[in-house]
Amino acid sequence: MTEAVLTCANHPDRETGLRCNRCNKPICVSCAVQTPVGYRCRKCVRGQQQVFETAGNLDLGIGAIVAAAGTGVATPLVSLLGFWGFLPAPVAGGVIAEVVRTAVRRRRSRRLPWIAGVGAGAGVLIYAGLRAAPLRLLLFGGASNFGVGFLAGAGLNLLWPLAYGGLMIAAMLARLRGVRL
DSSP states (O other): OOOOOOBOSSOTTSBOOEEOTTTOOEEOTTTEEEETTEEEEHHHHHHHHHTTOOOOHHHHHHHHHHHHHHHHHHHHHHHTTGGGGGTHHHHHHHHHHHHHHHHTTTOOOSSHHHHHHHHHHHHHHHHHHHHHHHHHHHHHTTOOSSOHHHHHHHHHHTHHHHHHHHHHHHHHHHHHHOOOO
């Protein structure tokens, strides 16, 4: 007796011997997602992941606001340390991530890290804008007794808080996303 040849449910031109271990649908190698319990189709994996999406839109907004406030406060504090601010900046990012996680009551969402990252970026940029306000007054206020060297130094002085903010945001994103191998 000859056995019927299985073809992928998503790609009818591909023969396969694999089946989703949840819905038993035939899948090819490119459609299969390896899980700890075997191969599954993308639809079953998506359905399983939806169970873990517990954060609502309000939680995402709260996460963005808390992240913006956290980086808006932490960036000037870390900036006080000068060059040595590179050491506590990632720690501050981890602390901000835990504050965000607590503020949203440990609800989970795939979008939460990215929305909190945008909020944190806004917090850093607001601080940098406030710090650059005297520079803007000098540029557009007509003060002529300050040279180009002063303006370049003041502009470079803004790079430090932006670098600290970048480190904080990167650490916060890594902490909120979790470890992915």
